[in-house]
Amino acid sequence: MVAIRCDGAKDMNIMEKCAIQIQMSAMKIVCFLFLSVISTTTAMNTIMVEMEDIAMDTSYKGRLFMRENASGKKTVLIHNTETIDVHFCLDEPETLIVERIKYSTDGYPDDVRVELDNSVIGHFMTHEGTNWGHLWNEFHETGVVGMPFNLEKGQHNLILSLAKADQYGVELDYIEFAFSESTSADQVLCSEHEYARKMASEGRKRRRRHLRSFLDYLKKTEQ
Ligand SMILES: [Ca+2]
Ligand SMILES: [Ca+2]
Numbered sequence: 001m002v003a004i005r006c007d008g009a010k011d012m013n014i015m016e017k018c019a020i021q022i023q024m025s026a027m028k029i030v031c032f033l034f035l036s037v038i039s040t041t042t043a044m045n046t047i048m049v050e051m052e053d054i055a056m057d058t059s060y061k062g063r064l065f066m067r068e069n070a071s072g073k074k075t076v077l078i079h080n081t082e083t084i085d086v087h088f089c090l091d092e093p094e095t096l097i098v099e100r101i102k103y104s105t106d107g108y109p110d111d112v113r114v115e116l117d118n119s120v121i122g123h124f125m126t127h128e129g130t131n132w133g134h135l136w137n138e139f140h141e142t143g144v145v146g147m148p149f150n151l152e153k154g155q156h157n158l159i160l161s162l163a164k165a166d167q168y169g170v171e172l173d174y175i176e177f178a179f180s181e182s183t184s185a186d187q188v189l190c191s192e193h194e195y196a197r198k199m200a201s202e203g204r205k206r207r208r209r210h211l212r213s214f215l216d217y218l219k220k221t222e223q
Helices: 012-042 194-222
Strands: 045-050 064-066 074-078 084-090 094-104 111-116 119-125 145-151 154-164 170-179
Touching: 074 154, 094 111, 094 119, 094 154, 111 145
Parallel strands: none
Antiparallel strands: 045 170, 064 074, 074 170, 084 154, 094 145, 094 170, 111 119, 111 154, 119 145
8 A cells, every 4th residue: 555645634535545544554463463463362481391200109210310401410210010190270260281391211111101190181292312321411302282172160180001012111301381371480380299298399399498587687777
């Protein structure tokens, strides 16, 4: 559309064209705002859960490994019939996507099964290859596993296990979830979960530290 000079226009034709131009600009602004609202409301929040942070109870004994290239320098092994269980407690309905799982393995590939509330939501196959154990320190990422899921408010269990494995299994470094509402791991993990307890305890310690430094500051200002 050719730009028209509207300042001080007196010709009726030009004034009509100017009015149309103004209406179109206004519509563009409304569309832009509408699309902005849509993209904001549909944006998902990535929440990373380190496997070593949830592997607290006795079922994980002997399954944590130090790996230099792992996030947090640690992984958790899934071997034979072992599982990794992540318990979510949601305060409101949310959409969940398993965005990415980071793992390492050395040997034949493994078929890793992902279940949500006792339904299999996806699988992924690990890499094949061996270098005398050195490949446990080389990490790979899956893409999205399964489809987006609409979860009701309340508790949900995500379980990772092996549908088919070699004799060595697979080590998981972390999982990245995408949630539609929540923004942090301590918001979505159940309060009875050791990890959530650890996060809450760290939060309490942090608040106590802040209170102590505030009281010290008050004492100094009184002197
Ligand atoms: Ca393997
Ligand atoms: Ca890790």
